[in-house]
Amino acid sequence: MAAMIRGGGRRSTIAGLASLALVLSACVSVNTSPSTSLTPPGTAPGSPSLGATATAPATVTSSQTPPATATATTPASELPTGSPGASPTATPGASLGAGFHADTQVLADDFSDSESGNWGTGKVAGGSITNADGQLSIAFTDSNTLWSWSKVPQTWKTMRIVGGVDLATGTGGGGWACGSSPGDFVGGVVNNDGEWVFIRIADSSASVIDRGSLPDAVTPVSPYQLSIECAGTDTGGMRLRMVVDGIEAATFEGTDGPADFDRVAAYGSGDAGFDVAFDNLTAYGGNDFGGFPTQADSDVADLFAHIPSAIAPDCTSVVPSDDTALAQFDCQPAGSADEAHYISFVDPAAMDAEFDSLVSNKDLGSGTCQDGPATTTYTTAEEDAGRLACFDDSGETAFIWTDTALSIVGIGGSASDDYAALYDWWKTEAGPVRNP
Secondary structure (H helix, E strand, O other), X not given: OOOOEOHHHOEOHHHHOOOOOOOOOOOOEOOOOOOOOOOOOOOOOOOOOOOOOOOOOOOOEEOOOOOOOOOOOEEHHHXXXXXXXXXXXXXXXXXXXXXXXXXXXXXXXXXXXXXXXOOOOEEEOOEEEEEEOOEEEEEEOOOEEEEEEEEEXXXXXXXXXXXXXXXXXXXXXXXXXXXXXXXXXXXXEEEOOOEEEEEEEEOOEEEEEEEEEOOOOOOOOOOEEEEEEEEOHHHOOEEEEEEEOOEEEEEEEEOOOOOOEEEEEEEEEEOOOOEEEEEEEEEEEEOOOOOOOEHHHHHHHHHHHOOOOOOHHHEEEEOOOOOOEEEEEEEOOOOOOOEEEEEEEOOHHHHHHHHHHHHOOOOOOOOOOOOOOEEEEEEEOOEEXXXXXXXXXXXXXXXXXXXXXXXXXXXXXXXXXXXXXXXXXXXXXXXXXXXX
């Protein structure tokens, strides 16, 4: 593990705990599903059929400043966007070097402000779109396709959209799309038939680009954490990538699509009675297509997604020090911990082996780490979650823990001997985050 250096050039002994060795010796190419056919056999343009018996999309409408009971006046593709968000700023994602190089945050919306006006809402032909209770929701009264979009600052050649998609009731699908000013969108959807679907919206009509079954590693139960990456034709081709619950589901490469992007959309298609809800959206832009990521790139991005948002901005990706490790981040969080480290592994057995090596020959008690050295297990939601050890390491206090479900080892350290404060940090702030 790359060590954190504090004032005076003293090497942190906490960081030194994990100095073991070796970069991943090979990169495995991700699975791809290339297709150049915009309309798979049997799928007519304008009939996405995302698990629903969908007809060609109606010309759904909404007002430019819609109240909760808006009267239809303009096409769905022109649902109002409100004011663009703040100017984009660089985020830690830029250090990952993975995916389509869409690493500058351009929009973040937890949908907690129902009066923001950033999204088109109101009653429309075939259903309604609402922003309430921390969600943007699309409800269908007829078989239809509906979407609402929000503009972002600037125009970007690549875009990545990440957020929650909950297929609440009924039959249909929902997801995110990247769009351009003329109302041309491409994106990706999951449906409750256990499928991924890439879609295109043009001239207020939606069509299927490609589709297939979700990977076996993805549990086909909503809500999903859905990431859609888009590269416009100005990058040399139109490319799409979908990641579901941290697992790559599909990629696509073709020639038709928007040249670039300046808006994001929440998209749904379903039968009458279908509801889809969206939450915690973050969108990123970029101007350099970085290529489809390697497996090593994906491992780095996956681990980064599990680091708590309050700590992530102060983290740097480093080469893993163990040949069974997939990725590693070294962090300098504010608060009770002076440093933190997160290491992901291929499986729980490799994770436990790392934990054992880190705590071997340490003076450990049998308490809870709240008042002194100890080794124990811990639970979340009344289920066994992992192991925890804490001890004095050359005058510094070290906490080391595992998350069995994620195969992640966490390390926290402080120059203070305040076990209670570091325990509180570990319990309430340290993560890793489940189902990010």
